[in-house]
Amino acid sequence: MQPNKKFVTIGDNLKKINQLLAELVLQPRLNAIKWSAITKQTPNIKIGYPGQHLASLVAGMEGERTGARGNDLIDGSEVKSCSRIDALDKCLDCESPVARIETVCPNCSSGNILRSNDSKWLFGIRNEADLDTLLHGVKRILLILGDYPNFDEGDFNTLRFQTFEIWPESKRNIRFGEIMTNYYRKIYLAHKKKNQAKTPAPKNFWPYQYQFYVCNPIPTFGCIIKNANSNPSIKVFHYVEPTVDRSTLPSIVMPVDILKDFELALILKNAKPGKIERMIKPALRGKIGKIKKLSITQKREMLVGIDEALRSYLPLRDTDRISISKKNYTRRTH
Numbered sequence: 001m002q003p004n005k006k007f008v009t010i011g012d013n014l015k016k017i018n019q020l021l022a023e024l025v026l027q028p029r030l031n032a033i034k035w036s037a038i039t040k041q042t043p044n045i046k047i048g049y050p051g052q053h054l055a056s057l058v059a060g061m062e063g064e065r066t067g068a069r070g071n072d073l074i075d076g077s078e079v080k081s082c083s084r085i086d087a088l089d090k091c092l093d094c095e096s097p098v099a100r101i102e103t104v105c106p107n108c109s110s111g112n113i114l115r116s117n118d119s120k121w122l123f124g125i126r127n128e129a130d131l132d133t134l135l136h137g138v139k140r141i142l143l144i145l146g147d148y149p150n151f152d153e154g155d156f157n158t159l160r161f162q163t164f165e166i167w168p169e170s171k172r173n174i175r176f177g178e179i180m181t182n183y184y185r186k187i188y189l190a191h192k193k194k195n196q197a198k199t200p201a202p203k204n205f206w207p208y209q210y211q212f213y214v215c216n217p218i219p220t221f222g223c224i225i226k227n228a229n230s231n232p233s234i235k236v237f238h239y240v241e242p243t244v245d246r247s248t249l250p251s252i253v254m255p256v257d258i259l260k261d262f263e264l265a266l267i268l269k270n271a272k273p274g275k276i277e278r279m280i281k282p283a284l285r286g287k288i289g290k291i292k293k294l295s296i297t298q299k300r301e302m303l304v305g306i307d308e309a310l311r312s313y314l315p316l317r318d319t320d321r322i323s324i325s326k327k328n329y330t331r332r333t334h
Contacts, residue, residue: 003075010056017057025045026225045086059242080121084148086099086100093105135169140168145162179211213306
């Protein structure tokens with residue numbers, strides 16, 4: 001998980017990242033919002049190619065000038081981008097489309113709007129060669145994510161951009177290979193067998209869901225953008241230098257509420273006390289011996305999250321069927 005330093009040729013990265021976001025993402029988005037008020041078209045600025053640029057600056061590496069046909073970065077890394085920003089929403093009363101920046105339905109003036117939050121990363125695997133390339137030919141996978149950190153509060157004026165890394169051949173990220181292999185052999189081939197003429201959907205890899213966390217993705221960049229719809233200001237809250245060995249970095253912590261009761265019980269039964277102790281809220285540490293006497297709800301409340309060590313006791317989940325996100329948010333605006 002050590003980036004090849006000979007390919008790290010881009011310097012002053014953090015300054016360039018701020019400049020890139022301002023010039024290639026935020027300013028074009030402001031212009032699109034302005035024109036959207038006139039044209040009634042969506043202001044959604046696709047993140048695909050800006051995501052490639054951001055990945056180059058986070059990794060400190062150039063691309064290979066090949067667009068979608070070669071390696072995304074010169075070291076053999078692949079970049080996947082997902083944006084949940086400026087998605088098109090729907091009125092629950094008249095079913096008309098509603099832009100993210102609109103507070104009421106333009107057709108019926110209803111505030112009963114279903115806000116979409118279900119964009120994901122897509123992995124297309126159509127044969128054994130594609131699977132082998134993804135798991136053994138790709139050096140690492142950089143996952144770019146743009147979303148709303150305060151989505152559940154209905155705050156669409158604050159944005160967040162993050163990058164996560166998965167190294168397919170690393171033991172830390174071994175679950176990624178298992179998930180992709182199961183998708184191809186148990187889902188893709190099964191669907192193809194039923195209908196040879198139809199190409200099955202690619203593998204949906206959902207941010208912030210169970211499969212994402214068990215793959216142990218490593219965060220390498222994160223920023224919050226305040227007043228994004230009028231006067232954006234960027235604040236970086238996490239940044240890892242391009243040459244740093246990723247094997248020494250912690251992966252993202254899984255929220256406890258993602259786990260089913262039996263999964264949490266499995267962890268508490270099999271993990272050594274020291275591993276559990278690290279993830280107990282500071283004020284409650286030292287009470288590890290009493291955990292078994294607590295209800296499952298109380299056990300959840302004791303933990304700050306599920307780190308990589310504790311996730312090692314978890315089974316895979318739903319890897320033999322297509323997963324569908326139901327993460328939407330309904331908000332009445334008046």
